Amino acid sequence: MQIDIVSVFPEYFDVTGLSLLGKAQEKGLVTIRAHNLRDWTHDVHHSVDDTPVGGGAGMVMKPEVWGQCLDDLLGMPDGPTQQQPPSGQTANTADVNGQKEAMKRSGEKSDGTAAEADSPADSYKAGAAGPVLIFPNPSAPLFTQADATALSRAKRLIFGCGRYEGYDARIPDYYRNQGVDVREYSIGDYVLNGGEVAVSVMLEAITRLLPGFMGNPESIVQESYTGDEPLLEYRQYTRPTTWRGMTVPAILTSGDHGKVDRFRRDEAIKRTSRIRPDLIARLDCPTLDKHDRRLL
Numbered sequence: 001m002q003i004d005i006v007s008v009f010p011e012y013f014d015v016t017g018l019s020l021l022g023k024a025q026e027k028g029l030v031t032i033r034a035h036n037l038r039d040w041t042h043d044v045h046h047s048v049d050d051t052p053v054g055g056g057a058g059m060v061m062k063p064e065v066w067g068q069c070l071d072d073l074l075g076m077p078d079g080p081t082q083q084q085p086p087s088g089q090t091a092n093t094a095d096v097n098g099q100k101e102a103m104k105r106s107g108e109k110s111d112g113t114a115a116e117a118d119s120p121a122d123s124y125k126a127g128a129a130g131p132v133l134i135f136p137n138p139s140a141p142l143f144t145q146a147d148a149t150a151l152s153r154a155k156r157l158i159f160g161c162g163r164y165e166g167y168d169a170r171i172p173d174y175y176r177n178q179g180v181d182v183r184e185y186s187i188g189d190y191v192l193n194g195g196e197v198a199v200s201v202m203l204e205a206i207t208r209l210l211p212g213f214m215g216n217p218e219s220i221v222q223e224s225y226t227g228d229e230p231l232l233e234y235r236q237y238t239r240p241t242t243w244r245g246m247t248v249p250a251i252l253t254s255g256d257h258g259k260v261d262r263f264r265r266d267e268a269i270k271r272t273s274r275i276r277p278d279l280i281a282r283l284d285c286p287t288l289d290k291h292d293r294r295l296l
């Protein structure tokens, strides 16, 4: 997977070289490049924002700078066209900022042959090379584990980090109209100073699902929000079995795997029902058996 991040603070993403994500890059599972949006400015002040049209507080990120930047990253250097082919085919034939080099390193074909699906939205699901352009935005739909799973199958992601009061609304609209798969996501019902932290969150949620990322892939299968039943995870314990007078539930030391599984599932259902009733409401009911339902 190739990931490009555009920000006025690209240093935020220096940390992506650390820990498991750093190792994933060494292994060639993912290539991450952080770009400074100001590199696409032409004025002496390298300005990226302006006052909101219609008045109001704060500043809004300008469309021209983003446009030049994203045209370059997407391989649309000639600017607007009436009808672009599906974005994967456009971007993959371009050698922008050494993209072909990066693709070679990540084992991706650079001739654009991987784009198989008819629409950009389908192409990344099919594991093809169509880039997905993602903007964090507190006023957008919530980013979920299902989104992370779907996006982990993309070959290329481009994140655009907004700052100030956000970015001009025509930026995502324009690229959507050009046939690019554009997503806007909020990571929670609170407001951050900019998109960088939100991108870090999405980046981690997505990349840890890449095949080969986790030493033990089983640890992903059992997690909260995963699979057809997005339940909160049951509570975990380790040794010693008694600590400061508190003993782990006896059933977990019984050696009866059937009973352990049942206990954990009960716990997951009860916890989800209490802490996140919204998740239970979204559960596909046929997956809950009679026993499960009595716990709700």
Ligand code: ADE
Pocket (backbone or CB within 6 Å): 136, 137, 138, 185, 186, 187, 188, 189, 190, 191, 192, 193, 194, 195, 198
């Ligand atoms: N930018 C500012 N706040 C945000 C949030 N909650 N989610 C995504 N992007 C943001």
